[in-house]
Amino acid sequence: MKEVMLDCLGEACPIPLVKAENKLKELEIGDMLIVQIDHSCAMKNVPEWARKEGYNVEVEEVDDGEWEVIIEKTK
Amino acid sequence: MEKKNGKFFDRMKSNEYYIKWLKNPFTYIVAAVLLSLFQIVTLAVSKNPWGVSGVFAVWGAWIYEAVGGSVDKWYYFASSGAQATLEGGLLNHADSWRNLGIIFGALAATLLASGFKIKKIKSKKQVIAAALGGLLMGYGARIAFGCNIGALYSGIASLSLSGWVFAIGMFAGAVVGSKLLVKYFM
Numbered sequence: 001m002k003e004v005m006l007d008c009l010g011e012a013c014p015i016p017l018v019k020a021e022n023k024l025k026e027l028e029i030g031d032m033l034i035v036q037i038d039h040s041c042a043m044k045n046v047p048e049w050a051r052k053e054g055y056n057v058e059v060e061e062v063d064d065g066e067w068e069v070i071i072e073k074t075k
Numbered sequence: 076m077e078k079k080n081g082k083f084f085d086r087m088k089s090n091e092y093y094i095k096w097l098k099n100p101f102t103y104i105v106a107a108v109l110l111s112l113f114q115i116v117t118l119a120v121s122k123n124p125w126g127v128s129g130v131f132a133v134w135g136a137w138i139y140e141a142v143g144g145s146v147d148k149w150y151y152f153a154s155s156g157a158q159a160t161l162e163g164g165l166l167n168h169a170d171s172w173r174n175l176g177i178i179f180g181a182l183a184a185t186l187l188a189s190g191f192k193i194k195k196i197k198s199k200k201q202v203i204a205a206a207l208g209g210l211l212m213g214y215g216a217r218i219a220f221g222c223n224i225g226a227l228y229s230g231i232a233s234l235s236l237s238g239w240v241f242a243i244g245m246f247a248g249a250v251v252g253s254k255l256l257v258k259y260f261m
Contacts, residue, residue: 010195010201011197018256044100
C-alpha cells in the first residue's frame with residue numbers, strides 16, 4: 001500500500017488523463033494515486049474515467065483552481 | 076448582523092444551488108443543448124451562422140492597419156463584405172462582441188466557481204507546442220474558411236455537405252494529433 005503523487009499542474013487536457021492512465025498501470029492493487037491538476041476539464045475527465053474503470057475516486061479542492069484526484073486501485 | 080455577513084461566502088460555498096449552478100461544471104448534455112439554442116439565436120439575430128476564428132483574422136487586420144499596414148490588396152479581405160466589416164469597426168462587428176463575450180464569460184464562470192488560477196508554464200516544450208499549434212490552427216482555419224465552429228458546427232447545423240467533409244478531415248487530423256501528443260508529451 002503506497003501513495004503516489006502525480007504532478008500534472010500546468011498540463012492541459014488530455015495530458016493529465018493519459019498520464020494518470022499510464023501511472024495507474026504501474027501501481028499494485030491497493031495503492032493510491034493522487035493526481036494534482038489545475039485544469040478544470042481534467043477535474044471532470046480524470047474522475048470520470050477512474051469511476052468507469054471501477055476504482056474508488058475522491059476529488060479534493062486544495063486551492064482556488066487546484067484539485068487532487070485521489071484514485072484507489074481496487075482491482 | 077455583522078457576524079452573519081462575514082460568514083456569507085462560507086455559507087454560500089455549501090449552498091446546494093451555488094454548487095449546482097455555479098461551482099460544478101454543467102453536464103455535456105446541458106452544454107450541448109445550450110450551445111444549440113444559442114447558435115439558433117445567433118443565426119436569427121445576426122443573420123450569420125456562428126463562427127469564432129474568422130474574428131481573429133479581422134482583429135489581426137485591424138491591428139495591422141493600426142500600425143500603418145494595409146490589407147486592401149489581400150485576397151482574403153478582397154470581398155466587399157470583408158471590406159465593409161473592416162471599415163465598420165469593432166462597435167458594428169457582432170462577431171467580435173460574441174468572442175469578447177466568450178472570453179469574459181469564461182472568466183466570469185471561473186471566478187464564480189472560485190477556480191481562477193494563473194498557471195505556471197511547465198516547460199519550453201509547452202510554449203513551442205502552444206505557439207506552433209496556434210499558428211497551424213489559425214492558418215488552417217483561414218484556408219479552410221472556417222474552424223470547428225464556423226465550418227463544422229455551423230456547416231452541419233445548416234445542412235451543408237461541407238460541414239461533413241470538414242468533420243472527416245478534422246477527425247483524421249485529431250487522430251494524427253493525438254498520436255503526436257502521446258509521443259512527444261508523455
